[in-house]
Structure formats: structure tokens, C-alpha cells
Amino acid sequence: MAGSRRPRAFMTYTGRFAPSPTGPLHFGSLLAALASYLDARHHNGQWLVRIEDLDPPREAAGASDAILRCLENFGFEWDGEVIYQSQRHEYYREHLQLLIAGQNAYYCNCSRQQLRQRSGSHLYDGYCLTHPPAGSEGCAIRCRVPATANPENATFSDRIQGLQLAYCSEDFVLFRRDGFFAYQLAVVLDDAVQKITHVVRGSDLLDSTPKQLQLQQRLNLPDLSYAHIPVAANDQGQKLSKQTFARALDDEPVPQLLAALEFLGQQPLQH
Numbered sequence: 142m143a144g145s146r147r148p149r150a151f152m153t154y155t156g157r158f159a160p161s162p163t164g165p166l167h168f169g170s171l172l173a174a175l176a177s178y179l180d181a182r183h184h185n186g187q188w189l190v191r192i193e194d195l196d197p198p199r200e201a202a203g204a205s206d207a208i209l210r211c212l213e214n215f216g217f218e219w220d221g222e223v224i225y226q227s228q229r230h231e232y233y234r235e236h237l238q239l240l241i242a243g244q245n246a247y248y249c250n251c252s253r254q255q256l257r258q259r260s261g262s263h264l265y266d267g268y269c270l271t272h273p274p275a276g277s278e279g280c281a282i283r284c285r286v287p288a289t290a291n292p293e294n295a296t297f298s299d300r301i302q303g304l305q306l307a308y309c310s311e312d313f314v315l316f317r318r319d320g321f322f323a324y325q326l327a328v329v330l331d332d333a334v335q336k337i338t339h340v341v342r343g344s345d346l347l348d349s350t351p352k353q354l355q356l357q358q359r360l361n362l363p364d365l366s367y368a369h370i371p372v373a374a375n376d377q378g379q380k381l382s383k384q385t386f387a388r389a390l391d392d393e394p395v396p397q398l399l400a401a402l403e404f405l406g407q408q409p410l411q412h
């Protein structure tokens with residue numbers, strides 16, 4: 142039964158599946174769940190589930206429970222307790238304060254419009270680093286990314302995608318102006334708290350990895366191993382997601398698991 146597995150000895154691998162409860166799981170989420178689960182079990186590792194419920198306006202009522210029920214129905218067995226990011230705000234707040242105190246993060250009240258007018262670019266120009274806002278009310282908090290002389294030398298090795306640029310092009314948001322903690326902050330802190338060693342997830346998140354590496358460095362956190370799997374697309378070539386109306390997984394796990402295994406390059410029906 143989920144949550145009650147006995148601890149395994151000599152584990153050096155801890156993986157995770159970290160869905161955002163914006164709706165029911167679809168085929169794209171199944172790929173991430175399955176790839177991370179099988180990689181963890183193949184390495185005799187643990188596999189944790191974390192609900193990334195950071196953004197209430199985008200969340201669907203009951204979606205977290207539905208996701209867990211669906212995982213169970215598909216035969217996934219996770220280790221330990223499920224953690225919910227909505228219950229971890231105090232921890233995120235403390236770390237934001239540490240980052241600010243260490244000059245690794247700063248308040249910013251620039252609007253997109255101001256940024257566009259100033260620099261004509263959507264990339265943040267660091268204005269509030271040199272012109273700090275008078276107060277913190279209504280501000281975002283950005284991670285300070287030091288200038289890199291040779292960005293092309295900053296790389297990381299992805300187990301599937303190979304060598305990737307780790308260059309982070311702007312001071313990115315850790316806390317949003319609308320008052321919510323940003324994914325980049327929560328994912329880095331929680332991967333560390335849960336002692337995750339291996340991240341296996343969709344390649345739509347490849348762009349986020351340099352930011353996460355940067356923040357891990359600022360916080361002196363251990364390195365993780367990354368593997369970004371190809372993402373599934375619909376007939377129009379759009380990534381399957383709630384926004385593109387991806388169909389929810391149904392109650393017939395076997396055909397969907399077989400299709401997911403095939404997509405991941407496995408031969409589920411060959412012995």
C-alpha cells in the first residue's frame with residue numbers, strides 16, 4: 142500500500158514526482174511519473190511524491206486527492222508521506238529572508254511594462270538591485286545572479302539530453318508580486334529537504350534547470366542529477382497540458398501504461 146513500504150537498505154537514490162494540482166493527471170504527467178518511478182526502482186531507490194500546490198488561482202478543487210488516487214490506481218507505490226507545498230510557507234519565508242540577508246536576493250517592484258519601456262526586453266535588467274524600492278509591500282523578490290564572464294563554460298550534464306548550458310540569463314523571481322512563492326524557490330528547497338538525489342521530469346522544465354542550479358549554489362545545497370524526458374504532444378504539436386486540454390487519464394491503467402512505456406522507448410510486451 143502506498144506510504145507503508147518498508148525502508149530499503151543502502152539507498153543512494155531518492156527520486157520524486159512533483160505534480161501541480163491544476164487538474165487531473167494526463168498522459169504527459171503519466172510519463173513523468175512512470176519515468177521517475179522506474180528509474181528510482183531500477184536503482185533500488187526511494188520514490189517520493191510532492192504536491193506542488195503553490196498557486197491556488199490555478200488549482201482545481203479536489204485535484205490533489207484525485208492525483209493521489211489515480212497514482213494508486215495505476216499501481217504506483219510511493220515512499221514516506223506526501224508533502225504539500227501549501228503547508229511549507231514558513232520554511233520558504235525563512236529562506237527568502239536568509240537569501241536577502243546574504244545579498245543573494247532583493248526586492249523588486251518593477252512591472253513588466255516598466256521593464257519593456259526601459260530595456261525593450263522581457264529579461265530583467267537588475268534595476269531594483271541599484272534602486273531598491275522604499276518598502277517591501279507589493280514587491281517581488283528576485284534571486285541575484287552574478288554576471289558570468291564566459292556563460293558558454295557553465296554547463297551541466299543531463300542523463301538524457303547530454304551536455305546543457307547552465308547559464309542563467311536574468312535575476313529570476315523567487316516570490317511573486319501577487320504574493321505567492323515561485324516554483325523555482327519551492328522546488329529547490331523541497332528537493333533539498335527531501336534529500337532528492339535524482340530528478341527525472343519533462344524536458345519542458347529544462348529551461349528552469351539553470352535557475353535551480355543557480356539557487357542551489359546560492360544556498361550551498363548539494364548537486365542533483367537531472368534527466369529530462371521528451372514531452373508528449375497532441376496532434377497540433379502542442380505539449381499535453383491543462384492549457385491544451387489534454388485528456389485526463391481514465392480508469393483503464395494497462396493500455397495507458399503500455400503506451401507510456403512505448404513512448405519512453407521500452408518494449409513492455411517483449412520478454
Ligand code: GLU
Nearest residue numbers: 159160161193328342346
Ligand atoms: N510541479 C511541476 C509540474 O507539475 C513539476 C516540477 C518538477 O518536476 O520539478 O510541472
